[in-house]
Amino acid sequence: xxxxxxxxxxSEEIPDWMIQPAIKNLDELFTAVLTxxxxxxxxxxxxxxxxxxxxxxxxxxxxQQDRVExxxxxxxxxxxxxxxxSPARTESRASN
Numbered sequence: 001x002x003x004x005x006x007x008x009x010x011s012e013e014i015p016d017w018m019i020q021p022a023i024k025n026l027d028e029l030f031t032a033v034l035t036x037x038x039x040x041x042x043x044x045x046x047x048x049x050x051x052x053x054x055x056x057x058x059x060x061x062x063x064q065q066d067r068v069e070x071x072x073x074x075x076x077x078x079x080x081x082x083x084x085x086s087p088a089r090t091e092s093r094a095s096n
Contacts, residue, residue, distance in 0.1 A: 005041070005057040012051070019048045030055050038065055 007030070014022060027046045034041055034057070041059035048054065 002041070002059045003062055005060050007055045009053045010051060011053070014048065014050050014053075016050070019050070022053055023048050026053055026055050030057070034060070038067075 009026075023046045027043050030046075031043055033039075034043075038061075040061045041057050043055060044058050045056045046054065
């Protein structure tokens with residue numbers, strides 16, 4: 001299923017000289033979010049007024065595709081390392 005998307009961000013007054021760079025930045029950042037999160041789709045337009053930034057996208061997935069990640073940690077037989085804070089804390093209490 002493909003969904004249309006509209007994001008409107010209201011703000012305080014955006015200076016005139018910042019509007020075009022803001023539109024470009026919003027387009028680039030939103031495109032990166034779509035790519036990094038495997039949402040498909042593409043940005044179809046970005047506009048702005050002195051108080052709003054708007055981006056439109058088409059073809060977004062209704063949900064992310066399932067993925068499997070294998071995360072490994074230390075071996076179960078690895079010795080536990082005490083934190084650096086714990087010896088100092090113990091010493092300061094002992095001296096009181």
